[in-house]
Amino acid sequence: MLGALSAFVDDYNRAYERAAQQHGLTSAQACVLGRLDRPRRMSELAAAVGCDASNITQIIKRLENRSLVQRRACPEDGRARQVVATADGEATRAAFDASFAFVREMVEPLDGEEQTRLASLLRKAMGAAPSRHGRPH
Amino acid sequence: MLGALSAFVDDYNRAYERAAQQHGLTSAQACVLGRLDRPRRMSELAAAVGCDASNITQIIKRLENRSLVQRRACPEDGRARQVVATADGEATRAAFDASFAFVREMVEPLDGEEQTRLASLLRKAMGAAPSRHGRPH
């Protein structure tokens, strides 16, 4: 049981890494870029991903160097910055995020009912907690 | 469905990281030390974890600096090295590996039959492939 869980998570992690690399991204970069379906503040990204603000600064800096995102002033708060995906970044984000081929491939061997059952078991396993979501790494 | 999977994997990854930290290890170190239930060659570790040999050299070096493992010559092959856990390392390994409290806690909300069902669904999801196992990160 425990073995099945770790083996599955392993597979997932590797698939995520591979998918990111296919788009020229690291896992952390794919994770952050994946949130930029709309403009977001640095602080928002840090909270979503669950890491330190200074960390997000570096990751965004690298994405910016590659012209995948831009930083601009935030109208409502002079201290804050809004991060937006460029056209290139949006294309990359959409390709990575929408595709999610690796997750679909993983559950492909399951029929519809089994997929539903799996999802519900996983949700139950995590408790009723709405799950904050995150993931760099 | 897809969301449930990533949320679960997220939770698992974070729990793994936390568990490692509680034993003063990084995830990668916990992962490598976890294989040292018996002496292993560097090349074995690299293959098991799925990373470059030079990477294992660094990780083992750090574990060695902390007196958790030792390197010694390999009787059968003068080129190879055998890595063994010290008493301290073995205690740490056993504590982390055997406990696996974080996995048990995750599946605690499920009754016995549900756990079996989950494991079998996950195995099926990964295909019949025996799953090489791994994970640094």
Next chain:
DNA sequence: TATTGTTATACTCTATAACTATA
């Protein structure tokens, strides 16, 4: 010549502490 492991190097991720600018 091929294999095992190490070293040098470089890049990324990550957090902490100190700092700037704004609120």
Next chain:
DNA sequence: TATAGTTATAGAGTATAACAATA
């Protein structure tokens, strides 16, 4: 004073290339 973000710094993970010792 408190908050948003950046910079400097440092430790760790990771891979590539060049290398030593052994097979």
